[in-house]
Amino acid sequence: MTEPSGETAPEAPEDVAPTEDVQEDVRQGAAEPEEPGTAEESATGEEPAAAEEPTAAQEPDVAEDSDEPDADAAETSDEPDVADASHESAGAEPDEPTSEAAEAAGASEEPGADGDAGAKPSDTPELSDAQAELAAQRELRAKIEARKAEKEGPLSSGAKLSGTAADLLAAVRAVEGGAASGSAFYEAPEPAPRRPTPEATPALTVRPPVPAQASAPAPGTTAAVREVLAKGGAPETLAAQVAAALGEGAAQALLDDPWQLLAVPGLRPEQADGFARALLGAACGPDDPRRTVALTVWLLERAALQGHTALEIDTVRAGLAGHAVPDPGSAVEEAVSAGAVLVFQEEESAVEVHEEDEESPEAAEAATDEPAAPVLLGLDRYALAEESLADGLARLVRTAAADPWEGSELERAAGAHGLVLHTGGEASRAEPVALAAAARERGLRTLVAVHADGGRRALGPAGADAVTVAALLSGAAGPGRDEEGAFALDLLVVLDAPQLDVETAAMLVESLPDGCRLVLSGDPAVLGAPGAGQVFGDVVAARVCPRIASRVPDPGPLGELVSGIGAGELNQVEAPGKEIVIVPVRDAGEAVHRTVQLVADSVPRAIGVPAEQTQVVTVGHGGSAGTRALNAALKQRLNPGPGRFGGYDPGDRVAYAPVPGRTVTGTVLSADAEGLRLRCGDEELLVPKERVESALRHGWALTAHQAAGLRWPAVVVVLPGDAAGGLSRPWVYTAFGRAERHLSVVHGVDQALPRAVAEGVAPERTTRLRPLLEALLAVPEE
Template identity: 75%
Template sequence: MEPAGAEEAGTDGAALADGASTDDAGRDDAALADGAGTDGAGTDGAGTDGAAGTEGAAQVSEAEAELAAQREERARIERRKAEKDGPIDSGAKLSGTAADLLAAVRAVESGEKSGTAFYDRPAPRRPAPQPAAPQRTQRQPEAVPAPRAAAPETVAAVREVLTAGGAPEGLAPKVAALLGEGAAEALREDPWQLLAVPGVQPDHADGFARALIGPDAGPGDARRTDGLVAWLLERAALQGHTAMELSALRAALAERAVPEPEEAVQHAVAEGVVLVFQEEEPEEEAVEGEEAPEPVQDAGPPAPVLLGLDRYALAEESLADGLARLARTVTPADWDGPELARACGTHGLVLHTGGEAARAEPVALVRTARERGLRAAVAVHGENGRRRLGPDAAAVTVAGLLSGTAGPDRDEDGALALDLLAVLDAPQLDVETAAMLVEALPDGCRLLLSGDPGVLGPAGAGRVFGDVLAAKVCPQLASRTPDPGPLGELVSGIGAGELTQVDAPGKELVIVPVRDAGEAVHRTVQLVADSVPRAIGVPAEQTQVITVGHGGSAGTRALNAALKQRLNPGPGRFGGFDPGDRVAHSPAPGRTRTGTVVSADAEGLHLDCEGEKVLVPKDRVEPEVRHGWALTAHQAAGMRWPAVVAVLPGDAAQGLSRAWVYTAFGRAERHLSVVHGVDQALPRAVAEGLAPPRTTRLRPLLESLLAAPDEE
């Protein structure tokens, strides 16, 4: 894109400086209430930001290595406990072993027990360590482990099978890594195992199967239907679901030409591909001396039957057990001070809601706890959130806490030496991350989950914060500290479903109407490169562009290309990147961090991410690193910048929701420019556009484990 002309740049600048209500680029703040336009491209669902979408799916294989390593750590902890406490009876409840999950499948299949029968209350576990401060050892930051490479002979054998089936040879390393040493033979016996490779679609796997096994590769082949069931559930997880309703799974199978969807589901359950769950309403027990209660005539429809993959079933069961354990094992203490301190003193699990300004309350609580001699820590979603708290908070990231590169040491059972953990940005916790975090806390530790429930949910599967809120199993405290200024007023109104006109005397808010996607890109570049730095005083490197999706004529790809050409032109000699490029690094789904390219060498790409030096190995640059002048709202959740340009081009209207607008607009600290091309779709999305609900099981699990807290 050519640099904006002086006249056009001056128009935007005048709009920022004067707030004039011009026909072209200076419409004042009333434009938000009247509706303007966006030209987005694609939706920003749970999977489009590093956890889903076609491109997001390509990253899953890289993330699986980290998740696998973390699951191995949890399995090691379970083995230690099993050695101490005796063997775990298979089928007694879901635990950290695949054998227990398989026993659960068999029992549900045979009708012996329902899917919920395996969720017994956990037995008390290890006691909390004493409050003495541990001797801290110096540790070097650890990189995310790379996927384990398969043996060359295994890759060669897989390549031969792929070639015979007409599939790309480049898939061989991924298939070999996924299926292991016998990958080639496994693929010959079941060609639809190719669906396990991220990015492979059912049509691709069907064609591969027909080329390998001929006419026997029919639409009702049990191998095909089992593969489709797993593929559909994995795709649902990319959209944030931890399970699917039976009716929805049947319908999805029918759309894929499965002749008998009911039989296909039954076969998948019998083979242990999926687990079956049906939450049951508790029966009302008769009181001694009274007649048994009569059955309710209009009890309503039965609870839906859910199906899920074992990894998410394990995570939700483990998380529910862990939260219940923390709630039960705390020793109540009389903590004086604000209401939040008193609640945390009495309860092991507390929820705290509020906006950006409310983050100071958990930080103050942790500071007071440390002064009392308690081992307390603050964990945030990413480096951006840690920077915003400042060095005095001594905050760590959730990823750093789990990997051991930050925070306290662990004991021999893998428990963190903590008496209180306050997790900020808690709505960004997916179920697997939350389960690992809670598992790492000792008995008696207090857990405070804090965050803004109005923001978009995590990029990974689950809705942990929302489920715990809905379960009402612990104290919930809402902050009375509102976010200040016109932007705080605007975002608060959006959270309530109203797009209100606000006074912005300091040009905190400017609306830039556009007619099409091309103009949206042009105006965005103009704002970042010229208008905002000149009129607001925020340099381009501190201004973040947020749009609805990666694709399309005004998605992140198009905007990043235009912004690079204007702000840091170059040949992209380091895998498409040049020193000085803004980038978004996603080492795992839901873990996007922004940074700048410093250099590159034989080892890989060197980045500066919020002051942290990061080395991305050469072979992981392509799947993990994007240009980062423009992000999607899911990538931006949990982060903030001095200035934000929210781009809403016309074709983005279908991707808008109240949570999207709330998240995108709420990322701005000092200034927000809205490149507006969606007309009335914006106020309509704020008033009516609720994000699709996620299908999860955490809420009923918590409700079955914990009674509602006493009214205070």
């Protein structure tokens, strides 16, 4: 394999130990300013300066909250973390560097964010199309939940608990009903003596749920919040975000409970602690119940950014201990009693004991030795989503009438079942598309949905009738709905199903009418969904419906390479047409320099793919060869300019996150008083000026999670030496699989790459969907 320029790539160096000082983020939720160093330094091959950590008063880099999580990068922070305490050895966490000596929000100066010009928040921000879309989805979800409650009554999850889980649930229900405090039902070791809270300390407050409809905060609310922020030494530019998160009473809520500042995405406990000390002085401490409740919620919200819908109770206690909470057990009790978090313990399948075996010691021992299911803590929104999704999938399974369809194995399965899984690589996408065409010929109302516009265009002529999942749910595309909000469909085929997070999947399934068939198709080897949950993997693992595995291999050298990676082997592949090129580099500076050279010169000249059709994929946003540094260097070479609007110029390639967890790629067309105008596929979008800094970043370089579900004619994957800790088999499989015609690998991780392919398993996610499905569908209805 050779470089496009014709140079012969030297053999890979000997194995070296991977360095530890890597990848800050790759997950949404980071709080780091984008300071990658100058573009000139990157373009010349010199290593860009490391990003400066935020000071106490700096605002969160909310753009990180909008990015899909790369579940594979190691965080450089020394702060104890929930994921570390649970099951994520490789880090799978947001780019949220700590301010080690800082009392967050304790200084008065405002942060210098990238491209600050013209991007100041407004007191009365207008709703963007994306915000309106999200609001419509939430309104629809509320209607669906109300209809479900009327038809079926309250959800029964958690009704059959025992031990600690039952006690915790009883606490929640007792407090909700006003009968008692949850502490009366919570069995725990005697807590350590706690410093008495002054009488003036207000009662606990629980963060309000996400509103069903997004709306701009009133000017008076924002002004009042600004005054409180100034009093606590926090940047006043956070006012609009705080007002939007906490609602009309935001100012008083902050005065009563300063830790409600954690409602703003990207802010960290250290920042909220500094703000609380400035407001309360000696009246607050590490064991303040307001702090411990807010921290418990924050830990679960942060875990959701990493894909979890719940966490084991011991993991939460460990996370609280890492944030200097003196009595984590009592803190969990406090959060449950306040109704801020919910508790679950799913039933495990018990060993069945027949009457004739009741006296058998062996049978009794087998029954009692069954390990108890772990006690989980979770947030209401994800609990409701998983339970609604499980109920909806079970409804489709039970209401679809079996019909003996002729044709392929997939067609026959879809005719006989209401829910079918289809697995395979990129080439296998033709099979569910063919199923949809055959169903239309049978007179069925059929639709194909994909993750992103790029996936729709990749289907060729068949993609003309396909829609994105987001457009379908918002009503921008697809069939109409009936009076109950159900789609007029008989068959829905969802491609790229591994990219479905639990909330999106719940809204989708709840919108399908009884008797509708659902086919979920995707590649189980790719990185998981950017949001909370692992819907496709959980349904596969539950074994509650047919699974049809495609036998269609991906063609050519690229298909051979990616297929081998999926099997755990990094094979040497013959690439006579320069389909695959390895470019060894010694350090991050050289990696940036060679990447720019490949995109701007070598690939267009040797492969014939222009720079605008070549995508760079790297492990994380931070680091000396992350997306920030690479985008700065690529802009300097491909579209130099002063960044006239918030750091952007017409012609810049961008990645836009209209809602957290979904990335749209496009090009800047122009800027005006309203905001930045983009061309994304066949659409023109407006990014309001107050959202430019938080929802937009340059897009010549993306993370693998951002790139999932999309493909380009040429892809350059950048693996600098400090990326070794962020690699896993799913990451490599996803990144390498984005290329259609040509793949260049800027290789600086030595033997860490084959090790990751052979041994690097992606961190597991803690979810509840699988046991919920098994409980609902384990025994067929009579």
